[in-house]
Amino acid sequence: MHPQEIDIPFDPIITLIVFLIGVPALVFQSMSPDVRRIFFERRRLFAFLFGLIVFPVLSALVVSGIGIYTEINSNPSAGASAAEHAVRWIIVLSTLVVVILIVAIYFPLRYGRRQGVLRLLEREILWNLWLKGRLPEEAVEDIIDLGKNAESPQEKSMVLQTIHNLVLRTCKHRSYTGDNLETLILNLHEIVIVDSQPANLENFRMTAEILQAIAVARKEIQHVADLQRTVKAVSGLGCAALMKFEFGLEIDNVIMSFIQTLSLINYIKPLDVIKNQHIHVMTDVSEALFEIGSLAAEKQRDFITVAALDKLVTILCQTPMTKELPPHILNELSADVMGLMAHIWSEGDSQKEFVRRRMPDVQECLGLSISRILGKACFHYAENSQFATANKLAQMAKDLKLKRKPLNN
């Protein structure tokens, strides 16, 4: 090569830079549609990603520019040798290759997967939480969408772990009043119950943990709104778990976790301005325990049924029977206990014997005769169009009348 000729290897430089631009484009192409949608819809995320693409391209241009500049300004009279020329371009081209390698490995790993966008969304939500004390609903919906569209249970677990962190941070935040998690609580089930996918036990277990974390976030809370939503969500998911999974030790344990969450709510003291708000939540809790317990009885999951009844009786007996307690609340609580007892009763003789043993506790707590409690419960269910339970109560009353003696013995 003649030293006075300017010999710049444009071909490899342009090829490498085009490839560098192509890597993020390929990553974008390979993203699942829901992840790509989140990037395109969220300007801040898109700008962040754009910056991440532009930065390596700019560095490649700068490095190439420096190479070209040095080549042009090299003094041929100073005797620049072919070796010097070769070394210069080896340095420039290998720098470009290194940049490409970093981008090609880092970019797909970091942002090509669901985890990448999840991390970016989490950062955005935490920033908002720190700034305003609230979770931005749009970002929360996006996280729920990521979970809903995740194909593998492992990906769903990642989303649920992120949600758990967000819940803990929100509940710890000084501005958390007990009413900031509506979107999250109401949509959480969408992640674990997707018609086109088989339900995953671990995902259910994590959801149970999240709901429990919300339910017992603070011993004293200002409002019961999140608590009430959590109770509904726990009830729905508990029943869904019973429907979706066949009998098994693992699933019983997850359902027990839902039941325990409900029973723990009895120990939360909301400071709601509206009087007796807590008691109103307890009727929701009692209803939820009844729903799970009666479905478990129907499916002959005896352990779950017994645990649900035990918790119901505990809640009923712990309710202070004061003058301020609205009568309809006591009716609801006692109806749920008796309703569940009737469901258990209808399942067989051993179950009948178990119910007989637990009845005196209820009688003692309410200070009423069993026939009166049964009558009220029957009326309650008939009034609420829950005729199946009303019928089972009527049958139990009938059976007890026939066998009144053994009960009194």
Place this chain on the structure above:
Amino acid sequence: MKTKVLWVEDSARLELRNLTGPIYISGEYDMNLAEDATSAVRYLRTKEYDAVILDMRLPPGMDDYWINVYRERGENMAEARLGMELANWLFSGKSDHSFPPPEWIKPYHVGVFTVENDSKLHASLEDMNIKVFEQKVAGLPDTILIDIINKIKAQNPKYSEKVRGSK
């Protein structure tokens, strides 16, 4: 009033029916079950228990603090001994957990039910004044939990005074 019990045990799912069955059937206990360190902290902060039964080998659960402790100790339940770490959080003040331990709990509320049985474990429990210990071995009766609960209650001044009063 029912006796409030918390059983912290990771393999409880395997023994759920035979060990907790008698508890639920009796109707005398208000029982909660925590399967990992995260849930155990949550329960302990929410409710005052008359008896807390601790396993030594626990998974971390979902809390970052416990996950990090678990990772630092080689991600092995036997090595990590998160149950002991939980007891440390409760009584020795050695834990860096962001939540302070609940004030109501005293060593006499706690019993240990675990497969481990070495001198180091006993020394640590003794340091914390935890006296009820039961090793988990094959062939234990189904009422073992009730037995442990009774032992814990027997050392609780609230219950021993009642017993003395009734005598």
